[in-house]
Amino acid sequence: MSTQSNSMPESFDSQRIAPAAMSATRPLYWSVRRELWEYRSIYIAPLAAAIVFLFGFFISMVSLRHRMQGAWPLDSAQGRDVFATRYELAAALIMGTALIVGIFYSLDALYGERRDRSILFWKSLPVSDLITVLSKLAIPIVILPLLSFAITIATQFTMLLLGSIMLLGSGVNIATLWSEASFVHVSLVLLYHLLTVHGLWYAPLYGWLLLVSAWAPRAPFLWAFLPPFVIYGVEKIAFNTAHFLAMLQYRLIGPGDAMAPHSAPPDFMATLIPTHFFSTPGLWTGLAVAAVFLFAAVRLRRYQGPI
Amino acid sequence: MTVIEARGLRKAFGTTIALDGINLQVEEGRILGLIGPNGAGKTTALNAILGLTPYQGELKVLGRDPWTEREQLMRDVCFIADVAVLPRWIRVSQALDYVAGVHPRFDRAKAEGFLAKTTIKRDSKVRELSKGMVAQLHLALVMAIDARLLVLDEPTLGLDILYRKQFYDSLLNDYFDRSHTIVVTTHQVEEIQNVLTDLMFIDRGRIVFDSSMEEIESRYLEVTVRPEQLAAARALRPIHERQVLGRTILLFDLMMLDHVDRHQLAALGDVRTPSIADLFVAVLENKPGNQTAQGAQGAQGAQGAAR
Numbered sequence: 233m234s235t236q237s238n239s240m241p242e243s244f245d246s247q248r249i250a251p252a253a254m255s256a257t258r259p260l261y262w263s264v265r266r267e268l269w270e271y272r273s274i275y276i277a278p279l280a281a282a283i284v285f286l287f288g289f290f291i292s293m294v295s296l297r298h299r300m301q302g303a304w305p306l307d308s309a310q311g312r313d314v315f316a317t318r319y320e321l322a323a324a325l326i327m328g329t330a331l332i333v334g335i336f337y338s339l340d341a342l343y344g345e346r347r348d349r350s351i352l353f354w355k356s357l358p359v360s361d362l363i364t365v366l367s368k369l370a371i372p373i374v375i376l377p378l379l380s381f382a383i384t385i386a387t388q389f390t391m392l393l394l395g396s397i398m399l400l401g402s403g404v405n406i407a408t409l410w411s412e413a414s415f416v417h418v419s420l421v422l423l424y425h426l427l428t429v430h431g432l433w434y435a436p437l438y439g440w441l442l443l444v445s446a447w448a449p450r451a452p453f454l455w456a457f458l459p460p461f462v463i464y465g466v467e468k469i470a471f472n473t474a475h476f477l478a479m480l481q482y483r484l485i486g487p488g489d490a491m492a493p494h495s496a497p498p499d500f501m502a503t504l505i506p507t508h509f510f511s512t513p514g515l516w517t518g519l520a521v522a523a524v525f526l527f528a529a530v531r532l533r534r535y536q537g538p539i
Numbered sequence: 540m541t542v543i544e545a546r547g548l549r550k551a552f553g554t555t556i557a558l559d560g561i562n563l564q565v566e567e568g569r570i571l572g573l574i575g576p577n578g579a580g581k582t583t584a585l586n587a588i589l590g591l592t593p594y595q596g597e598l599k600v601l602g603r604d605p606w607t608e609r610e611q612l613m614r615d616v617c618f619i620a621d622v623a624v625l626p627r628w629i630r631v632s633q634a635l636d637y638v639a640g641v642h643p644r645f646d647r648a649k650a651e652g653f654l655a656k657t658t659i660k661r662d663s664k665v666r667e668l669s670k671g672m673v674a675q676l677h678l679a680l681v682m683a684i685d686a687r688l689l690v691l692d693e694p695t696l697g698l699d700i701l702y703r704k705q706f707y708d709s710l711l712n713d714y715f716d717r718s719h720t721i722v723v724t725t726h727q728v729e730e731i732q733n734v735l736t737d738l739m740f741i742d743r744g745r746i747v748f749d750s751s752m753e754e755i756e757s758r759y760l761e762v763t764v765r766p767e768q769l770a771a772a773r774a775l776r777p778i779h780e781r782q783v784l785g786r787t788i789l790l791f792d793l794m795m796l797d798h799v800d801r802h803q804l805a806a807l808g809d810v811r812t813p814s815i816a817d818l819f820v821a822v823l824e825n826k827p828g829n830q831t832a833q834g835a836q837g838a839q840g841a842q843g844a845a846r
Contacts, residue, residue, distance in 0.1 A: 262641050269629065350626035356619070
């Protein structure tokens with residue numbers, strides 16, 4: 233009897249707390265999962281890119297082995313070059329695929345639910361517009377970078393494995409291949425690049441795409457890409473300047489050209505020093521613009537019904 | 540407890556007035572039918588109640604302002620806005636997972652129980668289901684949510700008669716009790732005649748009729764008048780007159796007849812309670828500004844019925 237009366241208030245408390253905790257993270261978690269159910273290309277496309285690349289790599293290894301008959305031993309510097317450029321190519325290909333997927337995803341994210349009327353179903357559930365829009369923003373700036381990182385690492389590892397097997401007995405020192413690959417180091421740089429550039433630096437671009445997606449009565453793709461052209465054209469004719477274009481280029485290329493994903497690891501590391509990156513004013517203005525776009529998208533979704 | 544309370548609810552789209560100062564009150568445990576012609580403002584009224592559209596005037600749903608407190612409201616309110624708003628890509632199992640994930644009042648076992656009575660497979664996608672099955676799935680999801688107010692806007696549009704009957708049967712037998720309140724709009728009024736506890740007609744943004752079903756039964760009478768009694772019957776000022784297969788059917792409002800009771804009317808012909816559809820036609824045609832003025836009868840009424 234006494235234990236019952238003791239446990240009662242506790243269970244009441246936990247019941248009261250549970251919905252409160254639920255209101256924040258659970259709907260966000262399930263909303264992100266929902267996006268992955270709906271847009272399976274988010275993980276299928278980078279995976280397919282990786283598989284296609286691995287196939288190409290396999291063929292190149294076969295031909296490499298063929299060509300190198302008689303020209304052994306390959307020194308370690310040469311071997312490193314052969315692999316290093318291919319590693320970068322793999323990373324670039326997977327990242328590029330993820331970028332394209334992210335663009336198309338963002339344009340459809342808030343438009344598709346209005347077009348197929350399912351917005352009426354989503355709005356009948358206790359998930360706020362803010363949570364919904366945040367979950368949709370999380371796909372290009374968190375989920376896609378992490379996914380492409382994981383896929384890139386897996387691909388590079390497979391390449392190393394595949395390369396080692398192919399070059400086994402060819403005289404190439406396999407051990408140096410593995411030690412020169414310096415996996416952990418390069419991986420961390422890649423992860424950092426993905427999270428900073430694709431996650432934070434590109435945030436206003438994805439914010440813009442989501443805003444257009446929330447607003448466009450039709451053809452969101454056109455609404456997203458035509459206005460920049462028009463602004464550029466008007467500016468060019470009216471003032472004969474190209475500030476808008478320069479701004480756009482700056483945003484696309486990143487703060488300083490050393491930020492470009494293809495630069496060699498040593499320079500790459502130097503410019504990616506957190507203090508350097510996080511003290512770039514462009515980052516913070518970009519994030520502020522992203523926040524404005526996001527807020528507008530949330531407001532728009534509030535008013536919008538099916539089209 | 541009052542579930543919905545509106546005073547002077549107004550909504551205009553440009554110059555079109557969708558809701559023209561609606562007053563309405565719905566008590567807990569009622570099943571209200573909101574009936575009106577196309578474009579009368581039914582859906583706008585429901586959208587205002589569900590917080591899907593901003594409005595002018597006073598509106599409280601479960602004591603909350605639906606526009607500003609929408610998220611909290613959606614825990615206690617559930618709705619089916621239309622048939623086929625479930626996203627076509629979702630699997631039945633995913634729909635269950637998602638609603639269970641985001642809705643604190645969803646009882647998954649209950650939903651599984653409802654689905655077990657249907658032929659819907661767990662791994663089917665919505666696009667693979669027939670329209671009737673989609674409605675069944677949506678209803679199973681909604682009935683498993685312990686909501687205090689359920690709003691159904693044309694929930695059975697386009698379904699065949701078996702599915703329609705089943706829909707309302709399960710709603711009444713498996714869901715409804717005195718703690719739930721249901722508001723439903725439909726054009727298939729005959730089918731919900733025995734489901735409703737209250738009835739409201741809406742026309743051109745105004746509520747033109749508001750009554751409980753008990754009141755309708757005690758107040759309105761339809762008399763299929765014998766030809767020789769026609770003149771005597773018309774002298775009693777019926778509110779509506781129509782011709783069916785050469786016989787004249789008069790509708791009487793007992794409140795408007797001073798010294799006449801059911802027995803006197805029974806002497807004129809066959810007496811029965813009017814159907815919602817007939818009542819609806821009579822009320823709308825008697826509205827000031829419509830074809831015939833209130834209380835008018837005879838030739839004018841007949842003209843109205845013949846239209």
